Amino acid sequence: MKNPLWKRLPRELKSDFGKYIVIFLFMTLTIGFVSGFLVADDSMLAAYDEGFEKYNIEHGNFTLSSKASESDLKKIEKNGKVRICENFYRDEATDADLDGKEEGTMRIYQERTDMNLVCLMSGGMPAAKNEIAIDRMYADNNKLKVGDKLKIAGEELTVTGLVALPDYSCLFSDNSDMMFDAVKFGVGIMTEKGADAFGTTHLEYRYSWQYETAPKDDIEAKNMSEDFLEVLVKYGNVTGFIPAYSNQAITFTGEDMGGDKAMMEVLLYILIVIIAFVFAVTTNNTITKEASVIGTLRASGYSRRELLFHYISMPVIVTVVASVLGNVLGYTSFKDLCAGMYYGSYSLPTYETRWNADAFILTTVVPVVIMLGINLILISGKLRLSPLKFLRHDLSASKRKKAVRLPNFKFFNRFRLRIILQNKSSYLTLFIGIFFANVLLLFGMMMKPLLDHYQEEILKNMIAPYQYVLNVPEEPDEDEKYTVMGMLQKFLTPSLKTNEKSAEKFCLNSMKNVLPDQEGETITVYGIADDSAYVSVELPTDGVLISDGYAEKYKIKTGDTVVLKEAYGSETYEFLVQGIYDYPASLTVFMPISSYRKTFGEKEDYFNGYFSREKITDLDEDLIATTITEDDLTKVSRQLDVSMGEMFQLINVFAVVLFALLIYLLTKLIIEKNANAISMVKILGYENREINSLYLTSTTWVVILSILLSLLLSTWTIYGIYGYLMSSFSGWLTLYLKPAVYPEMFAMGMGAYILVALLQFRRIKKIPMDVALKNVE
Known part of the structure; x- marks a missing residue:
């Protein structure tokens, strides 16, 4: 026999249509967005993961100060048990809007046929010397499309295609950067002749490697990279070494997408819990209003279970319908919206939508279970009362308490x-909801x-408008210093001197922050000249100052000791923190230049950088490794x-x-x-x-x-x-x-x-x- 209580549901829906339609629409849109997000996230993450094999992504890369000889490369491959390919690039100033001002940098690679293969997303690959295929994300941010022109190092080039490079899914120009930059930094592919036309002034000798046997996980990759680095430093002057597991340009995207997924799931469940409490409060109010009816039904033979199922049926039905419709929206309109959000941040390859069983469970089954569970717990307690209590409207499970005595206020x-x-339970639910909404807001x-x-x-605390980091030429060995070749080398070496009056020498090194049982992120170490015109604070001779961001992130106080490790070596250094310096641009250590030279074993007149208020124009471009300006x-x-x-x-x-x-x-x-x-x-x-x-x-x-x-x-x-x-x-x-x-x-x-x-x-x-x-x- 059909339960006649089911006939009440349409009438209940009609009588309280406003409440149910508002909750239904809110849940549908929320579940639809989360479902679309999870589908897009999973589909793009799958394309990202498959790209490691599909595009033959490197296991790491290293940069040398000069091109390695064939014999050295063979020795490195043999002793390091790796396979190496050239991946040289040039960083050239770019004028994307052809307004005559260079407002960004393009990193130019040659055509790739071995590792880090290119995903062509639209257009075609360059065929002529004056053509280039550029990163799709950079093109979007600078309003460029196939067929447009841009100037790179003063040369006008035609954009033939939009691409995604698997080793630049996130556009980090430097692995130590806090954030990628897809507005003023891009990567591009040119023909060999086109790339060579820019000369060797900004040429970086980067090599990509792959192990003979791929590491199983990041722990093994770390151990293998450390062993490989020991081999590598024997054959060349290493100026850069980035294993793939620590390369932000490769890994940041995958880590971010995984973190976003967990955040969206937590957000959805918190919202479902709040809505479930609202349903439970409103249903308990309905039970109180219909106490006489419930008492009569219970006296007539209806069980608690039948009444409980009746009262929780509407919340569950609304949740089920909202979940199903939300998933339909998720797989259609919201999926594309969420994918567009990812494409707006990352240089990802083309993806295919995939059925995601986990997303369906997380956005349909789990919300229904949460709704059912909370309502069962909060409603079943009230229905345990006897029929007589319902008939008498005595719905208190405990002994009747005296009314709270109120202050002698006006009526x-x-x-x-x-x-x-x-109505304290309703107001408590309201407060929890307002609190959660205000956290989001x-x-x-x-x-x-x-x-x-x-x-x-x-901008207020920047050290100088221009910071020039220099490529310091290697001097001849002591036994070669007075030979003809040694003197000729010294004579041909460009001078590090400048006539710019505002220029001030400094030393700079990038090191790794050593944490308990692990190696942390990159820390910049400055050696500052005495009576500096740019760092207007007295630096301690028996310790260092650290930037406020460094202190805040790692909870370091004056008197603590920080441990730093060579970026491409095993030597560690301990520094006593004597104070905090306001410098929000990076995680930084400041010390006197004399202490720097003594600590790192450099000569008394050593320096590798200039601070300057004006642009330095009389230095050989081959000597300038990096120029740090306001844009950077x-x-x-x-x-x-x-x-x-x-x-x-x-x-x-x-x-x-x-x-x-x-x-x-x-x-x-x-x-x-x-x-x-x-x-x-x-x-x-x-x-x-x-x-x-x-x-x-x-x-x-x-x-x-x-x-x-x-x-x-x-x-x-x-x-x-x-x-x-x-x-x-x-x-x-x-x-x-x-x-x-x-x-x-x-x-x-x-x-x-x-x-x-x-x-x-x-x-x-x-x-x-x-x-x-x-x-x-």
């Missing part, structure tokens, strides 16, 4: 306090001011704004919608729960304005208090999780919460509440007087 205020106490709203503040601090220091804020700007806005909108949804559902519940009392006070002669003041003012108090308290708690939460969020970045962005964000958040919250309150005004106005007369017990 209206005491009435409002009583409303709050009677604060995260979304803080990032733009944080990036702007970071950029301002960098601000790439983090620039790239994050490009990559994540739309996402931050999406988070803000989502948080405000969640905020408004919870207020709407719970204020609606409170009014429905008190419909009988509202009807009674209407009979007693109170006007709608006064009734609104009674019921909505109490909710206003709770909303204002919840917003203010959640602003404080959300700030603590952001401070608590910020270190974890930044741990995956190389470098550090100092947390900055702009004070103006808080009044903006409060105004947005109250604006959403006012809109909801206007809807509830109408609801109170529509409650008729006969409700109280019909429900006289």
Whole structure:
């Protein structure tokens, strides 16, 4: 026999259509977005993983100061048990918009036929000397397409195709950079003749290698790379060494996509839990309202299980339908939207959409289980009461408590306090929802001011407008110094001297931060001249200063000791921290130039860089390894704004919608729960304005208090999780919460509440007087 209780569900849906449609749409869109995100993430991650084999990605690369001889390469291959191929490149200044100003850098490679094969995404590969295929991400950010022209090192080239290079899925120009830069840095492929036309001034002798037997995991890859480095340093002057497992240009994309997946799943489940609590609270209110009916049904033979299934059926049905429809949207429109977000940040190859069973389970089965579980727990307890208690409307499971004695306030205020106490479970759920929404809102709203503040601090504290890092020529060995070849070498070596008056010498080295049981990220070590015109602080002779970002990230204090390791060697150094220096651009150690030379065994007159206020024009270009300018220091804020700007806005909108949804559902519940009392006070002669003041003012108090308290708690939460969020970045962005964000958040919250309150005004106005007369017990 069919259960007649099922006939009540359509009537319940119709009578409370507003609540169910709002929850349904919110859940559908949320599940649809998360489902689309997981499908796109999994499909692109699969394409990324398969690309290691499909495009024959290197196991690492190294750079030498000069081209290696064939005999040396054979010895390295034999002793290191690797296979090596040339992967030379040139970094050339680029004018992407043909406005006559060079605003970026293009890293030019020759055609690849061995390792790191190219994925052609549109157009064709270059065939002539004046043609180039450029990275698709760089092209998008600079509004370039196939057939357009750009100038590289003054030469006008035609873009023949848009490509993705597997060793540059993330456009890091330097592996030690905190953030990639797809706006002012790109990679391109040219013919051999086209690349050679740029000469050897900026030519870097990079070689890619693959092991004879591929490592099983990163631990084995680390051990193998250390063994290979020991072989490599015997045959050449190594200026760069990057194993694939630590190459951010290769690994950052995969690690980021994996982390995004976990974050989206957690976000979805938190939202489902909040909605489940809302359903449970509203269902318990329905049970209270229908207590007499439930008592009659129980006395007539209906079991608790039948009634429980009836009352949890609507939340579960709404969740199931929302999950299924959300998955349909996820595999269609949302999938492309989410894939576009990834393509907006990373240089990924073309992907194919794949059926993702895990995504279906995570966005359909798990939400239904969460909804079912929470409602079973919270509703079943109330249905354990005896039929007699339901008939008497005595729904308290414990002994009746005395009413809370209220302060001697005016009548209206005491009435409002009583409303709050009677609906404390609803208000508690409202507070939790507001808190979660404000955490999201604060995260979304803080990032733009944080990036702007970071950029301002960098520009305010930058050491010099120009930093030139030099390729210091090797001097002849002591026994060759006075030979004809030795003297000829010294005579032909370009001079490191400059006539630029604002130039100041410095020393620079890149080292690895040594952490307990592991090797950390790159730390820049500066040796600063005495009475420096650029670093205006007295440097200690028996220790070092470290940048504030270094101190914050690793929780280092004055008096601590930091341990650094050679980037391409095994020597370690310990430094006593004597103070913190404001320098947000990188993780940095500052020491006197004399201490630097003594520590690293350099000559008394050694230096490898210049600080300068003006551009240095009289140095041989072959001597300049890197020029660090304002653009280089601000790439983090620039790239994050490009990559994540739309996402931050999406988070803000989502948080405000969640905020408004919870207020709407719970204020609606409170009014429905008190419909009988509202009807009674209407009979007693109170006007709608006064009734609104009674019921909505109490909710206003709770909303204002919840917003203010959640602003404080959300700030603590952001401070608590910020270190974890930044741990995956190389470098550090100092947390900055702009004070103006808080009044903006409060105004947005109250604006959403006012809109909801206007809807509830109408609801109170529509409650008729006969409700109280019909429900006289």
